[in-house]
Amino acid sequence: MAIKMYKPTTPARRGMTNRDFTEITAKRPVKSLTQVKRRGNGRNNQGRITVRHKGGGAKKFYRIIDFKLAPGTSAVIEAIEYDPNRSAHIARIKDSSSKYHYVIAAGGMKVGQKIASDAEASIEVGNRLPLVNIPVGSTIHSIELQPGKGAQMVRSAGARAQLTAKEGDYAQVKLPSGEVRMVNINATASIGAVGNEGHQNVKYGSAGRKRHMGIRPSVRGVVMNAADHPHGGGDGGRHGIGGGKNHGAAPRTPWGQKTLGYKTRSRRKTNKFIVRSRHEGKRR
Numbered sequence: 001m002a003i004k005m006y007k008p009t010t011p012a013r014r015g016m017t018n019r020d021f022t023e024i025t026a027k028r029p030v031k032s033l034t035q036v037k038r039r040g041n042g043r044n045n046q047g048r049i050t051v052r053h054k055g056g057g058a059k060k061f062y063r064i065i066d067f068k069l070a071p072g073t074s075a076v077i078e079a080i081e082y083d084p085n086r087s088a089h090i091a092r093i094k095d096s097s098s099k100y101h102y103v104i105a106a107g108g109m110k111v112g113q114k115i116a117s118d119a120e121a122s123i124e125v126g127n128r129l130p131l132v133n134i135p136v137g138s139t140i141h142s143i144e145l146q147p148g149k150g151a152q153m154v155r156s157a158g159a160r161a162q163l164t165a166k167e168g169d170y171a172q173v174k175l176p177s178g179e180v181r182m183v184n185i186n187a188t189a190s191i192g193a194v195g196n197e198g199h200q201n202v203k204y205g206s207a208g209r210k211r212h213m214g215i216r217p218s219v220r221g222v223v224m225n226a227a228d229h230p231h232g233g234g235d236g237g238r239h240g241i242g243g244g245k246n247h248g249a250a251p252r253t254p255w256g257q258k259t260l261g262y263k264t265r266s267r268r269k270t271n272k273f274i275v276r277s278r279h280e281g282k283r284r
Contacts, residue, residue, distance in 0.1 A: 003201050016205025019198065023089065025111055026079035029063055030092060030100050037062040037085070039214070057214025060084045066101040067142065067150035069117040069128050071188075073101075077113045077126075080105055087157035087199045091126075104142050104155055106192035117188075125192035131163060131171040132185045138163050141194045143173060144187035151190070158197035163189075172275055180276035221254065229254050 002022075008014035042054035063083050075093035081102075083090045091105040093115065108125045109115075115126035119133055130147075134140065139160050142151035154161045154176060165172040170182040204210055207217070222241060226233025230252040231241050241251050251260045 003198055006205075012206035012208075014205075015203055016209070017201070017203045019196070019202060021082065023080055023195070024082050026081050026092065029061065029081060030102075033064045033092075033100060033102055034061040035064065053216045053218050054214060055216050056211055058084075058212055063090060063102050065090065066103055067152075067155075068148070068188075069101065069103060071118055073117040075101065075115055077109055077111055077115065079111060080109065086155070087196065088155065088159075088194045089157075089196045104151070104190070105195045106141065106190060107195040107197060108192060109195065123191055126190065128188055128190045130186050130188050131173075131183060132166070134163055134189065134191070136163055136165060138191065139193055140173070140189040140191060143183060143189040145183065147184055147186045147188070151188075155194065157194055157199035160193035161189075170273075175278070177278040178276075178280075179274060179278035182273045182275060221252075230256055 002020040004018045004020045006013045006016050006018070037060050039057070040054075041056075042049050042051035044050045062085055063081075073095050075095040077091050078094050078100075079092040081090050081092055083102075089105040090102045091109055093101050093103060095101065103115075103126075106126050113126065115124075115128075116122075117128040119130055121127040121129045123135060123138065128142075131140075131143075140163055141154040141160055143153040143161060144150060145152045159176045161176060162174045163171060164174050164180065166185060169185055171185045171187075172180055173183050174180050221229035221231030222239065224232035230249070241249070250258050250262075253259050257264075
């Protein structure tokens with residue numbers, strides 16, 4: 001996907017880029033596949049901020065994505081659409097019963113292309129089938145963790161995973177993070193990589209553009225008062241993380257928990273399905 005440049009008419013425009021939307025073939029979504037998305041602005045049911053830096057932004061409608069695509073479905077791609085709720089593009093497909101669905105658009109999908117979801121489907125981009133029938137070494141995306149639950153992994157723009165091995169009731173999948181994980185061999189996945197791979201190269205350029213996305217400003221802890229952040233306070237003007245009596249301490253969150261390397265993964269989660277940690281490659 002190409003990146004669109006802007007003429008440097010202002011300081012913000014000088015460092016601003018955008019996606020090239022030539023791949024998008026439809027401007028309006030299917031009304032029956034959209035629903036109102038109410039904003040929480042980072043607040044819980046008591047009105048307290050639980051997620052900082054959220055609020056405002058343009059009005060959005062949520063697109064209902066079919067992450068399962070029932071076995072036996074054959075459909076034709078009618079349009080590639082923009083989805084403001086995710087980094088990937090979505091494809092509008094029409095099945096044999098004239099019913100519309102939205103699916104994550106894989107790289108290389110084109111209008112008029114036929115796709116299928118079936119155990120005996122061919123190994124072509126966009127087709128969906130169980131891992132047991134996918135050849136080892138194939139590039140896949142939109143992977144189920146539990147058969148029948150729907151795709152949960154590898155759904156963002158440009159993401160891809162690789163089926164590395166099959167053994168018994170499980171297949172080994174190498175995820176974009178580098179982690180190798182065992183997945184039930186009857187779980188389904190789509191062939192190919194997720195499209196819109198240039199998404200990560202976009203430079204937003206201006207603060208106003210981030211506000212339009214519903215992202216509010218962030219303030220560094222070192223410029224706060226000691227009462228507001230563990231990194232705040234300290235005499236003598238500027239200082240590094242800590243300052244004052246906390247000078248040289250490990251970086252902390254606003255609530256005092258360690259960050260930058262501190263493990264936050266729940267101990268209740270099991271490691272028995274992880275063959276190779278995503279951290280192992282970084283240690284070498």
